[in-house]
Amino acid sequence: MEKSYMGLILATQNTNNIMGLTKYRPIGSIPFAGRYRIIDFSLTNLTRVGISNVGIIVPHNHVRSLRDHIRGGQFWDLDRKNGGIFLMHPNIDMGLRKSNIENFRANLEYLHKSSENFVVLCPSHLVANIDLQPIIDSHEKSEKDLTIVYKKIDEDIKAYRGSSSIIFNKNNKIEKFGVVVDSEKETNVSLEIKIIRKDLLIDLLMSGVQNGLIGNLNNFIEFNIQKISTNLYEFTGYAKFIDSTKNYFKINKEILKKEIREELLLGNGGISTKINDTPPAIYKQDSKVSNSLIANGCIVKGSVKDSILGRRVVIKKGAIIENSIILQSCIIEEGVEIKNVIIDKNVTIKRYQKVIGSEEFPLIIEKKSLLDG
Amino acid sequence: MRKKEMIAMLLAGGQGSRLVPLTSDVAKPAVDFGGKYKIIDFPLSNCTNSGIDTVGILTQYRPFLLNTHIGTGSAWDLNSMHGGTAILPPYTTQEGGAWYKGTANAIYQNIQYIDRYDPDHVLILSGDHIYKMDYNKMLREHKRQEADVTIAALTVTLEEASRFGIMNVKDENLIYEFEEKPKKPKSNLASMGIYIFKWSELKKYLIEDEKNKESENDFGMNILPKMLDNGLKMVTHPFKGYWKDVGTINSLWEANMDLLDENNDLNLHKDGWKIYTSGEPKGAAYFGENASVENSMVVDGCEVYGSIKNTILFPEVIIEEGAIIKNSVIFPNVKIKKGVILDRVIVGENTNILSGTHIGNNTIKVIPQNKTIK
Numbered sequence: 001m002e003k004s005y006m007g008l009i010l011a012t013q014n015t016n017n018i019m020g021l022t023k024y025r026p027i028g029s030i031p032f033a034g035r036y037r038i039i040d041f042s043l044t045n046l047t048r049v050g051i052s053n054v055g056i057i058v059p060h061n062h063v064r065s066l067r068d069h070i071r072g073g074q075f076w077d078l079d080r081k082n083g084g085i086f087l088m089h090p091n092i093d094m095g096l097r098k099s100n101i102e103n104f105r106a107n108l109e110y111l112h113k114s115s116e117n118f119v120v121l122c123p124s125h126l127v128a129n130i131d132l133q134p135i136i137d138s139h140e141k142s143e144k145d146l147t148i149v150y151k152k153i154d155e156d157i158k159a160y161r162g163s164s165s166i167i168f169n170k171n172n173k174i175e176k177f178g179v180v181v182d183s184e185k186e187t188n189v190s191l192e193i194k195i196i197r198k199d200l201l202i203d204l205l206m207s208g209v210q211n212g213l214i215g216n217l218n219n220f221i222e223f224n225i226q227k228i229s230t231n232l233y234e235f236t237g238y239a240k241f242i243d244s245t246k247n248y249f250k251i252n253k254e255i256l257k258k259e260i261r262e263e264l265l266l267g268n269g270g271i272s273t274k275i276n277d278t279p280p281a282i283y284k285q286d287s288k289v290s291n292s293l294i295a296n297g298c299i300v301k302g303s304v305k306d307s308i309l310g311r312r313v314v315i316k317k318g319a320i321i322e323n324s325i326i327l328q329s330c331i332i333e334e335g336v337e338i339k340n341v342i343i344d345k346n347v348t349i350k351r352y353q354k355v356i357g358s359e360e361f362p363l364i365i366e367k368k369s370l371l372d373g
Numbered sequence: 374m375r376k377k378e379m380i381a382m383l384l385a386g387g388q389g390s391r392l393v394p395l396t397s398d399v400a401k402p403a404v405d406f407g408g409k410y411k412i413i414d415f416p417l418s419n420c421t422n423s424g425i426d427t428v429g430i431l432t433q434y435r436p437f438l439l440n441t442h443i444g445t446g447s448a449w450d451l452n453s454m455h456g457g458t459a460i461l462p463p464y465t466t467q468e469g470g471a472w473y474k475g476t477a478n479a480i481y482q483n484i485q486y487i488d489r490y491d492p493d494h495v496l497i498l499s500g501d502h503i504y505k506m507d508y509n510k511m512l513r514e515h516k517r518q519e520a521d522v523t524i525a526a527l528t529v530t531l532e533e534a535s536r537f538g539i540m541n542v543k544d545e546n547l548i549y550e551f552e553e554k555p556k557k558p559k560s561n562l563a564s565m566g567i568y569i570f571k572w573s574e575l576k577k578y579l580i581e582d583e584k585n586k587e588s589e590n591d592f593g594m595n596i597l598p599k600m601l602d603n604g605l606k607m608v609t610h611p612f613k614g615y616w617k618d619v620g621t622i623n624s625l626w627e628a629n630m631d632l633l634d635e636n637n638d639l640n641l642h643k644d645g646w647k648i649y650t651s652g653e654p655k656g657a658a659y660f661g662e663n664a665s666v667e668n669s670m671v672v673d674g675c676e677v678y679g680s681i682k683n684t685i686l687f688p689e690v691i692i693e694e695g696a697i698i699k700n701s702v703i704f705p706n707v708k709i710k711k712g713v714i715l716d717r718v719i720v721g722e723n724t725n726i727l728s729g730t731h732i733g734n735n736t737i738k739v740i741p742q743n744k745t746i747k
Contacts, residue, residue, distance in 0.1 A: 034657030035673060074447070075654075256659075265656040275448075277649045279641035280408035280672035280685075281658065282633075289666055295657040296409075296673050299642065308657070 003140055005195070006083070006116035007046035007054035010217060011039065011066060011124035017244035020364035021344060025065035026058065027242060028124030031327050031345075033255045033265065034295040034308045037069050038242055040273045041129060041264075042122040047076040048268060049132045053083030053114055055107070056124070057217075063089070075274050086110055111202055119201055121218070123192040127251055128239035129267045130193070135233050139195045142231035146200070146221070148174070149193040149233045154186040159250065163241060164190040164218065166232075174230055177222040191239050192218050200228070238263050249342060249362045252308050252325050256291055278311050286317060295328075302332070310345075323359065327367075341365065375455045377490040379512055379569070381425050382483070383416055384476055385500035386433030391621045394741040395721055400432065402500025403439040404625070405704045405722070407632055407641065408672045408685050410650045411442055412619060413500040414449075417458075418648045421449045423508040425496065427456030429486055431479045433463060433472060448651035461486060475590035481579040487572065495575055497568040497592065503628050504616040505639065505646050506567070511610045515569045518608050522574075522600060524548070525567035526609035527616055537563035538593040540609055548607040553593040565612060568592065574605060615639040626719055626737045629685050629702045633668055655688050663694060679709070687722075699733070704742065 015022035021030050028039030039056075046054055054073070058066060066087075072078070073085030088107040111119075118139075120132065130149075139147040150166050160180045166188040169175040180187050201221075208220055221228070238260055242248050254260050265271055278297035283289065288303040297312035302319030310328035315321060319336040324343070331348040332338065338349065340357035344367035349355060357363030389401025396404060402413035413430075420428050428451055432439055446458030461483050463472050473479035480487075480497065487495060494515065496508055506525070515523035526540060539558045541550040552558070578596050582588050588595045601607055615638035619625040631637045641648060655674025660666065665680040674688035679696035687705040692698060696713040703709070704722045713726050716733025720726065721742030730746055732738055740746055 035654070036656075261656070261659065270653065270655070273654050275654050277647050279648070280670045282642065283666040283669050283671065284635070285668055287666060289660040290664055291662050292660050293657040294660065294671070297642065310657075 003118055004116040005049075005051050005118045005120050005136065006114050006198070007042075007051045007120050007122065009039065009042050009046070009054065009056045009122050009124050010192070011056050012059045012216075013123065013125045013243065018242070018248060020245065020366050021248065021342070022062070024367055025062050026124065028056075029066040029069050030242065030248070031310055032127070032242075033252060034293045034310050036271060036273045038127060039066070039069070039124045040271050041127055042124060043070075043076045043078075044271045045128070045130045045132055046120060046122060047078060047272070049136065051120065052078065052080050053086075053116060054078055055086040055088055055110060057088045057107075060089075063087070069274050071274065076272050083114070108202060108205065111198060114198070117198050119196050119198050121192070121194040121196065123218075123241070125242045126191060126193075126239060127242060127264065128191065128235070128237065129264050129271060130235060130237065130239070131268050132193075135193070135235075136195065138233050139231055144229040144231040145197045146228045147195040147231040147233055149191045149235050150188045151191055151235050151239050152186070153180075153189050157184055157187060158182050159240060159247060160187070160189045162243065164192070164222065166190055174225055174232065177219075177225065190218070190222075191235060193235075194218070194221065196221065245342070245362065245364060246360075249325065253306070253323075255293065255308070256306065261293075276311060287315075302336075324362075344368075374489055374491075377427055377456065377492045379425060379494040379496055380427040380429065380456070380487065380490050380492045381416075381420050381496040381498055381508070382429045382431065382480055382487070383413070383420075383498045383500055384479060385413055385430050385439060386436075386473055386479065387499070387501055388434045389501075389620065392619075392625065394739060395622075395625075395719070396435075398435060398742065399438045400434045400436060400500075401620070403442060404619070405687055406503060406619065406625070407629060407648075408670045408687055409652070410648060412503065413439065413442070414648055414650045415503050415505070416498045416500055417443075417446075417449045417451070418646075419504075419506050419508060420498075421451055421649065422646050423506075423510075425508060426451065426453045427490055429459050429461050429483060430500075431461045431473065431483065433479075436460070436462060442651055444651055449649045456490070459486065475595075476592045477579055477582055477588075477596050478590035480575075481583050481590070484576060484579065487576075492572050495570050495572045497566075497570065499566045501620060502565070502616060502618055503639065504565075504612075505614065505648075506612060506616075508567075508569075511567075512569060514610050515608075518545070519606065520569075520608045521571045521605040522597070522607040523569045523610050524597075524607065525565040525612050526562045527565050527612050529561050529563045531558060531561050534558035534561050534563060538566075538597070539563060542609055546609040546611065548601065548609060551593075551597050551601050551607070553591075553598075562609060562611075564593065565616060566593075568597075569610075574600070622719065622737055622739055626702060626717075630683065630700070632670060632685065633683060652688070658686075661694065679711075 011028040029037045078085040163180045165178045165180045281298040284301040287300040292304045292307045294309045295311045300315045301317045302315040304321045306323045308325045312329045314331045316334045319332045322339045324341045326343045327345045333351040335352040336349045337354045341363045343365045346368045385402040387401040389396035445452040451458045538553045540562045617628040658671045658675040661678035664677045667682045669681045670685045675686045676691045678694040679692040681698045683700045685702045689706040691708045693711045695711045699716045701718045703720045706723045707720045708725045710728045712728045714731045720740045724744045726746045
């Protein structure tokens with residue numbers, strides 16, 4: 001039988017370590033690199049290989065921001081008559097339990113109805129520009145029911161702290177899954193990208209719910225790993241999770257490096273995102289910019305160094321921005337000094353204020369609601 | 374089919390012969406402008422912002438890029454179920470086919486398209502000008518005056534007047550005389566080439582004009598003077614604000630430079646009247662350690678390592694370290710290598726400018742698209 005693929009993005013990640021930025025939104029819709037939302041990576045990875053049916057399992061709250069970003073899916077060519085984009089909400093009767101298996105159970109009909117026979121699972125908080133075609137090819141060649149994508153890590157293990165790791169046995173087969181801890185020298189991190197037979201996934205869900213299992217869908221497949229014939233695929237490119245404020249800050253800053261920027265944002269034909277029709281940025285007489293990413297709509301009269309500015313940020317005369325991430329529509333007034341700070345949307349920093357964080361602990365200034373005075 | 378009060382017909386077949394070489398491959402309305410736009414984005418955005426949801430786009434000269442740019446019209450929210458954009462090139466019938474002979478003939482050949490919507494009024498636009506204008510306001514005025522024709526009018530200097538259709542008016546903006554490009558203009562009230570016609574009247578005159586073998590089938594030369602002669606009610610709609618005909622290299626360069634003036638009337642950064650365009654999104658612009666940028670416009674997808682001043686960059690332009698660009702307009706996907714010096718230059722799309730190139734004097738120079746310049 002011809003194999004066909006649908007996508008499923010899990011957007012229900014734990015937000016405990018990235019509180020400030022997820023107060024009003026799921027991780028997937030946190031702005032990234034001045035222009036994107038994190039979920040753009042998974043959406044683009046999936047649709048680039050021709051997948052035209054994508055479900056997104058959303059958390060029980062703050063979905064508005066994600067929905068506003070994704071719209072009808074047109075920016076990823078997901079405004080299809082057949083397939084397209086489906087946002088799967090937790091069933092209201094399930095209460096506020098954070099189980100996405102429960103969510104699935106309630107949305108099983110969508111899976112049943114979809115004509116594809118394989119599902120590509122992706123996370124919403126992974127920053128990686130991945131060509132899925134070789135992974136799909138490897139999956140088909142293996143003739144297994146499940147393919148798991150992982151990355152071998154032997155430096156900066158801290159950046160993957162708490163992620164799920166793959167523990168191999170002597171025969172290089174999966175023995176079990178663990179959790180990455182700082183003390184390891186080398187580990188294999190699961191990138192939470194999996195290809196699985198659709199009917200098997202449905203079976204796992206049905207029996208899981210029947211047996212009272214609650215948890216993250218990934219953990220649940222992992223729990224049953226010994227019963228599933230599994231193929232492994234090693235990805236060697238850039239892949240990091242945004243699961244803490246520190247990682248968010250670090251990964252944004254890494255984009256300033258040419259090789260990483262080119263791989264993440266330009267590789268494989270680039271990353272698609274919502275179009276906003278913002279005019280080009282304007283730089284006035286006394287502006288000074290170096291090693292920075294600056295999005296459309298900005299008006300820069302001050303100085304910006306080692307920083308990332310989102311759309312429509314205004315940097316007034318004499319303001320100095322260093323090593324900071326400023327999200328869209330912020331206004332930084334005259335003479336302000338900012339260093340090691342993440343400023344969420346719509347914030348105005350009044351004249352001559354100093355806002356300084358540290359490289360290790362960047363300061364977060366929370367989004368301002370337009371309703372606040 | 375839902376009946377429409379007014380639909381727009383956008384004349385986009387212009388060859389733009391005074392913009393060569395920028396128009397050697399594309400029609401004038403598809404020429405790049407303002408860091409990310411094409412000229413036609415302005416009338417199309419004005420339509421959508423004015424609440425007009427049906428726009429026929431008449432193409433003729435080198436239409437491929439223009440057609441691709443317009444696509445389904447979704448970039449301007451004009452992919453409507455009931456209306457939307459339609460590309461209208463010349464076509465053949467059982468009697469044969471013909472190119473659009475003139476502006477009026479282009480509309481004449483598409484009477485069938487317009488009739489499908491049974492509009493009360495038809496707005497005629499051209500794809501040659503940079504401006505923001507509320508056509509709905511013009512329609513309200515047209516209806517209030519119970520006019521057969523309303524012509525958007527701009528005050529120009531008397532020297533410029535002989536390049537335009539000039540209108541002489543009485544009270545209540547009532548036109549009593551229309552002169553196309555007069556040698557001795559009697560007023561400085563110029564037609565902007567934006568007309569609202571009562572469709573029933575226009576249709577009659579188009580059919581009449583087509584029968585006249587002597588006619589040049591042109592709105593300014595034939596249709597409007599004839600209507601005036603026959604006593605139709607014709608009024609002006611005075612326009613105040615930024616308007617520029619970007620029909621020459623100099624005016625195209627000037628209009629781009631106008632955007633760098635903080636007090637320019639067009640003000641693309643002002644909220645409330647967005648200019649839309651189509652195209653893939655690009656990452657934010659990157660500035661290198663030693664970049665220098667002064668009084669310039671830089672759009673998503675650019676990389677600047679060198680120095681730019683009074684300059685407008687389009688997407689995917691790369692300015693390498695040590696390059697110095699002043700007073701210039703750099704179209705999409707141009708790569709400027711180390712040490713290049715440019716002053717008062719417009720560089721066409723996809724051109725590479727190699728190290729050692731120095732170009733610049735007092736006249737505006739155009740470097741054509743798709744070239745490698747040594």
